[in-house]
Each structure stands twice: as C-alpha cells, then as structure tokens.
Amino acid sequence: MSDYNAPLRDLRFVLHEVFNAQKVWDQLPKLQENVDIDTADAILEEAAKVTGQLISPLSREGDEQGARWHNGLVTTPDGFKEAYNTYIQGGWVGLSGNPDYGGMGMPKMLSVQFEEMLYAADSSFALYSALTSGACLAIDAHASAALKSLYLPPLYEGRWAGVMCLTEAHAGTDLGLIRTRATPNSDGSYSITGSKIFITGGEQDLTENIIHLVLAKLPDAPQGARGISLFLVPKIKVHADGSLGAANTVTCGSIEHKMGIKASATCVMNFDGATGYLIGEPNKGLAAMFTMMNYERLSIGIQGIGCAETSYQRASNYARERIQSRAATGMKHPDQAADPIIVHPDVRRMLLTMKSLTEGGRAFACYVGKQLDIAKFSSDSHLAAKAQDLVALLTPVAKAFFTDMGLDSCIHGQQVFGGHGYIREWGQEQLVRDVRIAQIYEGTNGIQALDLLGRKIIANRGEYLNAFTHSIREQVSTPGTLYTDEVLTAVERLEHISQWLLREAENNSNEVGAASVEYLHLFGYVAYAWMWSRMASTAQKNHAQDPDFYDAKLATAAFYFSRILPRTLSLEASIKAGSDSLFGLNAEQF
C-alpha cells in the first residue's frame, strides 16, 4: 500500500514563493554553483517518486516484521535491502554532502524538504541514511584530511553507513557520566572499550561497512563533560586504499523491542578494544558532536512534520470517503445513507489543526534551513554570524515543537478514523508510535526546552531573541502583509514573558526549568504565527494564478490565528505562576 504522496505543490509554495529560494541562493556564491530552481524542482520530483513509490510501500510490513537480531547480526525487513540499493543509486545520502568528497552540496532549504518526504514515507527507513548524513557532518567538520578522504566518499554514496554512539545505560542526557575508554596505540590509533545503548542502525544488513562515531574518555581525561573525546570506529577495518580489511572488535549484543520505528535496529553495541581514530581534539568530543547537532536536531524535528503529513493525508481522504451521520445544518448528500464525516465541524477542527500545524512547521523548517545555509555559505561574515545566532536560537524550538505538534497531529489523524484508527492495518496508529520517539531521542524535548531558555535566552540576556523579533517586525511591516497586528501582539507576549523570565531567573535558577517546556511551546506558536502571516500574504499576492490553492492557504491561516494561536494565553499564565508549586512536595511525597 503506497499512500503517501509528497505535497509537491505545498513544498514549492514554501521554497519558491514564501522564501524565494533562488534569491537566497543567488546571494550565496558557493551554493549558486550547485543549485537553481530547475535543479531543485527536478530533485523534489524525483524525491517524490522515490519516497512515494519505493519507500512508503515498505512501511506497513516493515512495522510488522521489524528488524531481527540473531547471533550478532541484524536482518532488516523484506524489501529494505533492495529498496536501499535503489535509493542510494539516486545519490540521496550525499544530497547535502561536501562536493569535495562526492556530496551533492545541496542547500539545507532543499534537503529539509527531502527529509520531510523521507520521514513521511517511513521513519525507520529514513533513519538508516539520516544518521549517515549526520555522521558525515561531524567527520567533514572535525576529522583529519586523511580520514575525510578515506571515509566520506563511501558514506556519501551510501555504500557505508554512519552511526552515532553516545548513550550508555547510566548516561543519557548526562553524557559526562560515560565510562567507555579510549587508550592510545603506538600507531596513533586508539583502542576503544565500552558498551553503548540505543544505537540507531548500529548493525544492519544494508551496507558494506558501518562507521561508528563513539564518545569515549582518554586515560588522562578531566571529569565530566569536559573529558569526552570523539572517535571514528569502523565495523570493518579499512585499508589505506579504501578496501575493506579485517573485522574490528565491534559487536551488536542485542536490539531493543520498541513501541515503534520497529524496522530501525536500535542496538546495544559492544566495543572490545576496537580500533578507532580520534576526530578533532582530545577532550573536545562533545563540542565536535554539537557542531553537527543543529543540523541533526532540525532533521529529527522534521520527522514530526513528515509523520504528521502522512497522517493528515490519510485522515483527510478518509473524512471525504467515510459516511456517518448527517451535517448539523441539514443533509449534504441526500443520495447517500449519510454524509461524509468531513461535514462535521469537529472533524474539520481536527483536520485543520493538523494542517495548520504541519504547514506552519514546513515553513519554519525552510526558514531555519535558510539560516543554516546563510551561516554555512555566506561570504559576508557578519550575515553568517547573525544567521548562526538564529540557528542556535531556533534549532531547539524546531526539534521539540515539530515533534510535539507531530504527535498531537498523528493522534488527531488516528482519532478521525474512529475505531479503525486503532487497528494496525490502517497505519494511523503506526504513525503515532513512530513519531513518539522523535520527542525523546537526539535530546529529549525537555532538554531542548532547557537549551532554548537557559542557554539561548537567559545566558545572553535575550540577545538572539532580539535579533529574531527584529526580523519579524521588519518583515511584517512590509506593505501587503496580512495578520501584522496579530503577529505583533504575539511577539510582544513572547518578549514580555522573556523579560519576566530574565528577571525571575536571576533570583531563582529553578524558574528556568519550571518554565522551559511551556516557554518553548509559546515560542513555537508565535513563530508559526509569523509563518502563517507570510504564507497568507504570499497567497494573497499570488492569488489570481491559482485561486483554489491560495484560498485554502488563506482559510488555513484564518483557522490558525483564531483557533490555535490563543493557546499562548494559557502558556503565559502558567509560566507566570512560577516554580514554587513544583517544590511543595519532597521526593517521597510523590
């Protein structure tokens, strides 16, 4: 069953019309060489085919079979290996990779749209290559030229896979607690020993080799997070000419049985004196990891948008077809035994909630992608630095808000199906299970919220926020902008509560954690309000070219402002109630 159709018209609307990608790329000479509108369109069309026809049909059965472990080897579900081989021939793994090593050098503005399609088609399949892209970023940014030349080309090709090995049983959020050790060998390599858990794709049967990026401690390492180094550890050792040598002492001890993303192998990985190579400087491993985190966290956030889009497509189709009861204002289809449920206001409320949040997220992902592109490719260091600040501010919002709204949307999309939503064969419940992990991994959404409020707001006294709200004010003051007043009111609410938190946090450091998740949500709704103002304004401007399409955008914007944005009222009130009530019980009274 292939039931995902990439929303190409909507994707292009965001990329070309709302964000005018060509103009962005024209100002970034390094990008200009690689991409133009026609290339981008061709890539999106091809991506729609690959995700809709090759990957999406594997999703349902992949969930039923799951990844299987036997004697250290992992078997992916039927069809995954064949589909993966076809997939990598399209060069998709290296889509935004460094062209010096075989990557395609595409902008993030475009690759976020590809990533949305990939997660929409199947989250498990998506993860096998998403992690490779992430690993390549870290290698490209921090590894030696020799390591890059040896490892990046086959990774970009997808012949090898890249994997992140961070978590240990006792060390998740708090990586300073890790126990994996690295001892130097005489040849400049290291021997890595330790056990890692929750390693996505740590073992599989899709690629010739697997390249683990492993956090470990050197013998003389300082305590805690400042004593962590990053190592490249291949599953199979690689000769200097790139050919494969002997197996390294890296084994997969077992895989987890999970709520969802069952076709993705989540592995326990044991390193038993495995040969590894230092990436970046000793004891700076966390910092090296974090340079890629902004890219990676945005991508994982996009899992929330992708799953929500698929859920929405199925739910809106179902609501048009399923007949049940009559419209409150009188029957609409007297020829049928009942009206399609899309006539019922509460069904529309659920669909519009999904639609407005998913499309708001799609636009915001493109906006953040644009900042990443400017930060990476601009030759104007001032512009690049400004964009980097915005990336730092907005990445935790994107990761957590996309995925929190993604779960809500998938639950709505399941609810539209009534009892059938609970039955596996219809697929809606799988999306709820699959998307749920995105709120947990790559830093839980609670951790994202702490990062946002603690590091990106409080620590710099709102400097990044000021840059962001300045951009909003500037943009919404351009003539022809719709919802200017609503956006400004929302921005003022965000600024007001930010100022209040800056003051409160001075006296009580618990205020940050007490407010953080609700603050991130408030931030997200305000950001989406801006996105909907931009989308509505663009729709109004281009209306004559395709009235039906743009009317839907204008109507969805109206829904967002009247029915979703009011959520900020409660969030503000709850934040301002402060942290006191969180500390009225001691641990044993819970």
Add this chain to the structure above:
Amino acid sequence: MSDYNAPLRDLRFVLHEVFNAQKVWDQLPKLQENVDIDTADAILEEAAKVTGQLISPLSREGDEQGARWHNGLVTTPDGFKEAYNTYIQGGWVGLSGNPDYGGMGMPKMLSVQFEEMLYAADSSFALYSALTSGACLAIDAHASAALKSLYLPPLYEGRWAGVMCLTEAHAGTDLGLIRTRATPNSDGSYSITGSKIFITGGEQDLTENIIHLVLAKLPDAPQGARGISLFLVPKIKVHADGSLGAANTVTCGSIEHKMGIKASATCVMNFDGATGYLIGEPNKGLAAMFTMMNYERLSIGIQGIGCAETSYQRASNYARERIQSRAATGMKHPDQAADPIIVHPDVRRMLLTMKSLTEGGRAFACYVGKQLDIAKFSSDSHLAAKAQDLVALLTPVAKAFFTDMGLDSCIHGQQVFGGHGYIREWGQEQLVRDVRIAQIYEGTNGIQALDLLGRKIIANRGEYLNAFTHSIREQVSTPGTLYTDEVLTAVERLEHISQWLLREAENNSNEVGAASVEYLHLFGYVAYAWMWSRMASTAQKNHAQDPDFYDAKLATAAFYFSRILPRTLSLEASIKAGSDSLFGLNAEQF
C-alpha cells in the same frame, strides 16, 4: 513483574474523607443493607491484592502474546484463564450487580474505585469482566423476568461473559445504518443474521458461555435509529434449567491486530440465523442500550485514570532512582555521580501534572458515582431525579476528560523515562497504547463532547448546568473551604461561555460541533478545580492526623490551581473565535 500497588490511602481519602460515603449510604436505605465503611474497606483491601498480585503481573507478557485466533477460537495469553478463575471466585464480576440474582449490590462510589484498580492492573484483562457488568445492567433493566433468572446469575458469577455487539463495518457512531436483521420465529425467539465488528471479548477461552447483546432490525422496523431492537444471543443455547445445550450459529470470523489492549480479543462476529431473544420493546433497542451507557461510559472513562495511575507510580519511582545531571540550585547528593532526576523542575512538572489530573479524576469519578447511587437508590424521587440530571450532564465529561487526561498523563509518564520509556520491557509505552483506545470506544470523545454540549447543555437551555454550578456554589461557600475564589472564577468562566454558546447556537447549529471538544475540556478543568478545592479543604481540616499525607494533597492542589487551571483561558478564547474558520475550505481543499 508486579509493579502496581493500589493507592489505598488515596482511595479512602476520597471515599471516606472527601465524600463521606457512610453518610451517603445512611441516606440510601437500599444501599445501607449492603455496605458500610468496614465492608468497603475490606473490599478495597482485597481488590488491591487481586489487582496487584494476580492481574498486574500478567500485563506485560499478555501484551507480548496477545489474544490469538485459530479456526474461530480465541486463546487468551498464558495465565489469563487461571487468573480469571481465581478472580471470579472473589465475586468481583457481580460487585455492583442486583442481589436478587446473585449480585453483591455494592454502590457505584465503591465500584468505581475497584474499576480503577482493575484497569490500572491490566486494561485487557479488565475488559473481559467490565463488558459483562455492562451487559448485566442492560439485561437487569430491560429483559423479561425469565431471561433475567436464566442469565443473570451465571453472568454475575463470571462463569458466563456478557458482550455488546453494536458496531458494523459501515456503522459506528451512526448506528441507524446497521444492517443486522432479526426475524421472528414461531416460538417467540428471533433469528439474527448479520456481521458485527470491534466486538470486545466476542470470543475467548475464559468462560463456559458468552452472552451477546446484539442490535438488529426487525422486518418492519422504521428507518434509522428509531428502528433498532436489542437481542440476547447466547454463544451456546441455554436450556430452561440453565444447563448448556447446542451451539448457536454465532462464530468469530477473526480478531483485529491493534495498537494496544492486545490481550483483549476484538472480534468480528458473524450471526447466521442465530437464535436470540428480544430485550425490552421492539425498536427501542438504542434506548435500552443507553440506560446502561451512563454506567458503562463512566467505567470506560476510569480506564484513563487507572492507566495514568500506573504510569505515575512507575514514573515517580524512576524519577527517585534514576540519577542524571545536577540540580539547578546546586548538587543535592554529592555522594552520587549525579542527582536523581526528581530534583529537576521539568520532571516535577510532568509528575505533578500526572498526579493532579489523576487524583482530580479519582475524586470526580467518586462524585459521579455518588450521583449514580442517589439516582438509583434514593427513596426521595426529587433527589433521585436531580442526581439523574447530574449524571446525564457529567457522564460525557467523565468519559472523555478522564481518557484525554489519561493519554496525556501516560505520555508524560513515558517521557520521564527518557529513551527507556520507548522500550517495551519497561511497560510505560504499553500504557500509552492501552489507554489510547479509551478515547475512541464506547462513543469517541468527540461524540461525548457533542452529547455534552448539544444534548446536555443546549437542548435544555443550561438547566442541568445550573443545577451543577448551584451545587458548587453551595459547597464552596461552606466555612473552611480553600480556593473558593479560584473555583468561583472558574465556574463563572464556564457559565459565561455556556451562555455565549446558547446564544450562538440559536443562529448557527455548527457552533455546537465547533466548540464541543474544547468546551468539554473547559468543563473538565473547572470540575477538577472544584474537586481540588474539596480535597485541599479536607486535607487542611484533617491535617493533624497525618501531616505528611495531607501536605502532599495541599501542595498538589496548589500546583493544579497555578499551573493547570490556566488552560481554561485558551479554551475560552478558542471557543469564542467561533466556527467560521472551520468552513473556509471545501472538502477537496483539505
């Protein structure tokens, strides 16, 4: 793994201290014969043992094995049959059954507490007997004396099970569309032919017989919902002396593969000229079903509370034990490598959200149970009618709000576990999957909301609501009440929005469905505010007897009022934005 411990202290606090059950029962002579405080306490203690030691340990493996179908027969997971046999020997199935036919005649105030424990231990196991209790209510209220004498005793004993057969593939919410037919036989029985889906416990290996209550249409039946009759259809025919005869033509065609409650068999049931007996009057089958719906919907609501309680118990234990990072205000446990995560404000926020909503729900369930008891047992017809009105008003709130808050709580309880929350062996993700169905079956929560706002508020111009808010005003004006102002403000918000909706609905019948779900949530938060005012006031009054316990109640109340009740602000604003934005798109524009 048995990890559910019935919160007996909390249950007694609600039953005895907050609602003074003994005083209620003293005023209901028919109940007084059956129950007193000591009996109730003994029942609760025994229930805690049965649910914690017998049923809860089966839950995890029951989820893994699931119910299995082969050639028309269903096998429940290992241990279910033995546990069920032990369970029915305790008389639990007939706990609130009619004593004339072997039931124990216990009040609903007490049985809701038992039901909470049962769902907390395992939702799948709970359903096998919960449906029997529901079927007994319908039989007791509407069947002939002969049918009652023949069927009720073995059902109350649990030797036989009762099952509801309503839904058909094309008829869920809209039961007027059903196609199952009943044709009269010469002996006064009927031949039932048709196919039903989503039949919980339609087939199983636990009981000697299964008694299906089937909605079907007589040959001369009027169109739609007014032409539905209710029939009793045994799986195995029953002789006049109660002994079992030949198999009836009732077969289980298959079972569904579902997101959760996997150990509960959800069956396709085929009736092929099966012998059945009319219950109640011809064409009045839906009405007969609905007399038991208020009981049944409250019970299904309680699944939300039970699952949330188990998730909370595990999450609070985990948060006390799991060490990760340091408290923001300085390390609390310098002897350990990190502090337990319960020091972090965001973890406390999640736990307190769960705690305040679960305990609020527990109190509200007891309040609604009390109204059901008064309606059923009072000899004062005026009091009984008044209580019946409250039951009609509050039942949809209880069903939908308990289960919506139940899902939210289970998701929080999963999030507290971080990555481990996503792994099956820890059990937290199972609760999310199990509780999710409670928002869908027994009338989706969207349908509950329409029932509340359309039938229970608009149709009688707020009459039931006035009775409810009158009770609140009266109660919170008693001396020694805490949070009086906060409750009154919340009640005024509810009244204000209700009046606004009464006016708007006159001109636009779409306003009801546009507002209904948010209205139900607003109603629920206001009702819980009242419950927390009562619990806090009781805690204050009894404080000296057990300061530690009552301090926790007072602190949880403070959290509820400062951090949860503000959610009503957004709900009010969104409702008042009206229905227009829901109808800006035509069906094809979705």
